[in-house]
Every structure is written in C-alpha cells, then in structure tokens.
Amino acid sequence: MYLTSLAIISATLIGSISAQTVFYGNFVHSVNVTSLEHATNGVIAVDRSGKIIQVETNASASQAQQIARKYGVSLFPLGNQKFLMPGLIDTHIHAPQYVFTGSGMDLQLLDWLNTFTFPRESRFNNTNYARSAYSKVIDRVIRSGTTAASYYATIHLEASKALADIVASRGQRAFVGKVNMDRNSPDYLIETTAQSLKDTEAFIQYVQGKKNSRVAPIVTPRFVPSCTSELMRGLSALATKYNVPIQSHLDENLDEIAWVKQLHPDQPDYTSVYDSHGLLTNRTIMAHVVYPSDAERQLLKQRGAGISHCPNSNLSLRSGIAKIRQMLSEGQKLGLGTDVSGGYSPSILNNIRNGYFSAIARSFEHPDDKYLKLAEMFYLATLGGADVLGMKSSIGNFVVGKQFDALIIDPLSHGSPIDLFDHDDIKTTFEKFINNGDDRNIIEVFVDGRSIHRI
Numbered sequence: 001m002y003l004t005s006l007a008i009i010s011a012t013l014i015g016s017i018s019a020q021t022v023f024y025g026n027f028v029h030s031v032n033v034t035s036l037e038h039a040t041n042g043v044i045a046v047d048r049s050g051k052i053i054q055v056e057t058n059a060s061a062s063q064a065q066q067i068a069r070k071y072g073v074s075l076f077p078l079g080n081q082k083f084l085m086p087g088l089i090d091t092h093i094h095a096p097q098y099v100f101t102g103s104g105m106d107l108q109l110l111d112w113l114n115t116f117t118f119p120r121e122s123r124f125n126n127t128n129y130a131r132s133a134y135s136k137v138i139d140r141v142i143r144s145g146t147t148a149a150s151y152y153a154t155i156h157l158e159a160s161k162a163l164a165d166i167v168a169s170r171g172q173r174a175f176v177g178k179v180n181m182d183r184n185s186p187d188y189l190i191e192t193t194a195q196s197l198k199d200t201e202a203f204i205q206y207v208q209g210k211k212n213s214r215v216a217p218i219v220t221p222r223f224v225p226s227c228t229s230e231l232m233r234g235l236s237a238l239a240t241k242y243n244v245p246i247q248s249h250l251d252e253n254l255d256e257i258a259w260v261k262q263l264h265p266d267q268p269d270y271t272s273v274y275d276s277h278g279l280l281t282n283r284t285i286m287a288h289v290v291y292p293s294d295a296e297r298q299l300l301k302q303r304g305a306g307i308s309h310c311p312n313s314n315l316s317l318r319s320g321i322a323k324i325r326q327m328l329s330e331g332q333k334l335g336l337g338t339d340v341s342g343g344y345s346p347s348i349l350n351n352i353r354n355g356y357f358s359a360i361a362r363s364f365e366h367p368d369d370k371y372l373k374l375a376e377m378f379y380l381a382t383l384g385g386a387d388v389l390g391m392k393s394s395i396g397n398f399v400v401g402k403q404f405d406a407l408i409i410d411p412l413s414h415g416s417p418i419d420l421f422d423h424d425d426i427k428t429t430f431e432k433f434i435n436n437g438d439d440r441n442i443i444e445v446f447v448d449g450r451s452i453h454r455i
Ligand SMILES: *[C@@H]1O[C@H](CO)[C@@H](O)[C@H](O)[C@H]1NC(C)=O
Pocket: 031, 032, 033, 034, 035
C-alpha cells in the first residue's frame, strides 16, 4: 500500500544507517501563531522512524549534498517550483456523513440532523456498507492533504472498528470515536446506556489493542442533548480508565443551546454541563463553540480544552461566526475542522478560506475583532490543530525531533488550477496554492516519514 520514494530505495541499497530521506528545496511552515517561515534552499532530513533529524533553511547545493552523504542517502531534490509544507490537520470530521457531503445544506442544525444525518448514519449498522463508505472518505481526506484527523464514526461498534482498521491500513494519523447516543434520538439510531458504555469500552480496547502508534480511540458523546447524565459520567470514567481523549459539540446553534438549558436547568451554561460530568479535560476537543459566554471561554481555558473551529459548517448550517480573533488573543487551543458534512467540503484548504472570510465578516460588525491573516489561518490548519489534538510537541511544523507529516505541493502539476509568472517566489506561490490550489497540487502525502499517497 505504501509507495516507496526513490530516496528510500537508494537508502536501502546503500544500507545506510540513520536518515531515510534528505529533502532539498523550498518549504513553508508556521513557526508560531503569527509567523510563517519560507525557506528557498531548505534541507529536511528524516530518519527511518519518520523523525526530523536536521533542518536547514538556506543551504547551498553542495552543502545539501554533504548532508545527504553524511546520512548515506541520495538527495531528494524538489526543484524550483515544488515545496514542502506540514500536513493539514482536521480536528473535527464525521466520517459517515461523507456519504451526503455537499447535499442537503438548506436546513439548520436540529432539522438537518433529523432529516439527513440520522437516517444516513443508521445505515452503518451494516458493516459492509460502512467499510465501503469509510474507504472512500479516508481516501478523499488523505488526497486533500489531511495527515491527522479526529473522526466521529456512528454508534455502531463493528462499523467503528472498521473505520479504525481502514485509517490504520492507510497510514493516516487519527483519533477515531464510536459515537454515543442514549436519549432524544430516533428509534433507529439510539442505544441503551448500558450498551453504549459496554460497546465504547470494547471499542477502546479494540483500537488500543491494535498497537498502532498513529491510531487511537477517542470518547465521543455526540452532544449533551443525546446523552443522559449517567452515560456522560460513565464515559468520563472510561476516558480516565483508558487515558483517552474526549470529543463533542458545544455551543453550535442557539436552538441547541436553549435545549441544553432546558435539559440541565441546574447548570449555568452548556460548557458547565460537560464539566460537571467530567468531560472537560486538557485532552477534550470541543467543536464549534460559536456562542460561548465569557464564563464559558474562561472555563475552557482553565481546563485546557481544545476548540475546533469549523467555518464552512458554521456558514453552511447558518450556525454563526465564531469569535476566533478573540479566542486566539486569549490563548485558547484552537484548530480547524471540516465538520463533514455540516461543512460541505472535506478539505482543510476550503476551511482556511472560509475561516478567513468568516473572520472578515465578523470584523465588519465587531471592529475590535480584527480579521485573521493568512499566517494565522495556516497556523490553525497545522500547528494549532496539532495543539488541539494534544500533539503539538510531535507534529505541526518542521522542527528537529518532530515526526515528518508533510505534503509535497507542485504548483505546476498536471491540470493545476494555478499559474505562475516570473515575479512569483516561494511566498506568492504558497499563497496562490492556499487560495486557489487543490488536491491536484498535492502530489505526495507523508505521515511519519512514510509516503501514503502519491500522484
Ligand atoms: C513568532 O516568531 C517570529 C519570528 O521568529 C518572532 O519575531 C515573533 O516574536 C514570534 N511571535 C510570537 C507571538 O511568539
């Protein structure tokens, strides 16, 4: 399944010791929330375990050759136009909803769930159907340049296991969650509390038992309205027992918020409902968070929970525009999510663009919330996403000691939607790709230094 790059072959032939690949050429990555680094004569050396062992930003051709010789491999030259960038990170995606992505966007959240989402998800009680659908979504997401993702499956144990199997076999880095729903759900898509907890524990054991360093389980209560207090407490206990992260939805839509208030009148707000059930930890990922009060934002920050901003979804389901500028300045852990298929695009590039426009739209009415710059959007798509997944120390940019999760972008690939001119340098080429590029430009995808997709 893994395509082998030329450099890997030569490393094997020479029987070299440490480096697997030494890339030479342009690269772009985030160094922090406000700054991008553009290297034109960059060197990135990656060892056999996929770890980045050397990074240079301005090496001559002969210096690069020397580095490659030191590691006993031949150089992997990118040429003048291609460049490397870190893989994109999707902190919130519903794998089963891919089957209706891009259709049925005319309803708001609660009606949309009942009309489209729940009937489609119910079909995942058929594991063969699930396997076929999940193969398609994982292929699409990888081609779109997503190297790490946090997936929601459905309530079905066998189908959820199939999703974990497919992600593992394709070599992507991911959290996979079996969804929990034991109240306020249709008869055809509901579990008893006991079954929900039992299947979740079995799912966690199954995924952890795979001993795959890239794929891990995540506890996934769908959202407060679909989970009883007993279920939420039980899930918190499982997250602690097996040391796994947690994901759910928060403050997405005003009707949803009012419903939660009705269900839990004793709690001051939606965030506190999760917190009082032990579900708000420093490994929790909350999606949307469009309408958080000051107190809720403080509580999220205090607990160290991450926030998945899903701009396409917010606009498509008309949920609202998040206070991203404000949350960034507060130092919240923030990343981007496609929210397939509340968001109609499986591409994080699309969400960079929609996040950018969302922030501009918000800035019209809230002049203090300055719009977001490209560097900030790219940070959210890579390093910020890594932070939300609890992986900031191991992925998200090109730093010695991190794992090489990366994309080779060819702005002039066959059928490319981009044209270059003689004034274009790495900075403008990168900008053109981010704003107008697509999967035709993503010619190779690496996770842990292994090529998992190549065109
Ligand atoms: C980000 O990095 C740039 C370049 O290294 C530096 O000038 C800037 O102060 C950093 N900003 C923050 C917020 O750390």
